[in-house]
Amino acid sequence: MATGLYPQTKVLSKNFDVPNAHTLAVARPRGAYQSLEKALRTMTPAQVTEEVKKSRLRGRGGAGFPTGMKWSFVAKNTGKPTYLVMNADESEPGAFKDRYLMERDPHLVVEGALVSAYAIEASAVFIYVRGEYPNSIRRLEGAIAEARAAGLVGKDILGTKFSCEVWVHPGAGAYICGEETGLLESLEGKRGHPRIKPPFPAVEGVFRCPTIINNVETLSHVPWIVAHGGEAFAKQGIPPDPANPRSNGSTGTKLMGVSGQVRNPGLWEFEPGITLRELVYGYGGGPLPGRKIKAVIPGGISMPVLLDSELDVKMGFDELVKVGSGLGTGTAIVMDDTCDMVEACVNIAHFFGHESCGQCTPCREGCHWMEKVFRRVADGDGQPGDLDLLESLFKGIEGRTICFLADAAVWPVRSIVRKFRGEFLAKMTPAPTPAGA
């Protein structure tokens, strides 16, 4: 790797290249479960939550919601058990960060789940894992079995009064089961149909009990926060904007990846001050020989594209929103100048149409309608009004559905239609010449 690059900060990834780090025999001497021990023996659940609030940790599943604040919404004294659900569905195209954590450091994932369960006083954790991740499932189940045998999972953990079960639940291959309430339905054995909110899961979640749902990467940060304190975490990355009292910054570290048409696809960990250009050109190695970068989606497939000229933006939650995109999963997809942007839209619309659960008409019908229009433009059969028709479809879909799958379907394709209008127009059938002209 060339020198002079933005530095990596290996916190979550510190064991990724350590042989057999997935076993307790290797992970424990390297510090695994020390934070669990510290939390259980020296902190109250409220104190753990307080440290997570101070850390300003924001959810790594895509939306960036403050984790400590989410935990404080959990309904108390309901007479029902409280559950923690770890979202390991990771079905977003281009996303592969949670898989690394589960396969290479499953004890960190399990410890993150247990410390977080302690904080919200949950009696069980369900880890909902993408069904197409058999290695992740195996590694997690192996880690849980080892942890249980060592008194780290189950009854009276480490001889304390805290008891917590951890269950791995494989999904069956639906993107919508990554949406938190679709996931809860699936966990209950039903179709993954997202629920109308409220009630929010923190009040009524899985099996109608108070439930906190967080992403794998989010919860994997919690052991470090307990070990070093929330303030130390908040000092890393991008601090909150002092001019904006609602800003939470982008603190801590973030797993970031690059896939697509680059020389060196991969996954690294940084404090969020790195720019998208440094990520794609520095770590991702830039375009393939003789090619130029045309467009980049900063995180997964669900965010608006950025042009090569727009890549000097920092990989932070608020910074990417300011330039009209979003951090999403933080795993960028790169398209070079061989990529046909109309065909890219066909693919994206097809994906979302296929994954729509079908409950909401704008999503069920709109995604397929978008795909049909993109398909005919790609085939050279576009009509003069098709770009206006697409704009009216975007308007008819966005913000009108139960969950964000439909919005996520609109964001990337709308940005492509607007930024690559010339490519669409070049493929449109010219309007017939009026008779006599």
Ligand SMILES: Cc1cc2nc3c(=O)[nH]c(=O)nc-3n(C[C@H](O)[C@H](O)[C@H](O)COP(=O)(O)O)c2cc1C
């Ligand atoms: C269609 C759709 C798919 C999603 N897929 C995932 C996923 O695979 N993993 C994930 O963590 N969050 C996913 N999310 C976001 C979750 O609904 C939820 O916001 C997240 O799990 C909360 O965790 P966090 O606060 O730790 O980010 C998805 C959202 C939508 C709308």
Ligand code: SF4
């Ligand atoms: S937006 Fe789409 S995926 Fe989400 S609930 Fe409605 S139909 Fe289902």
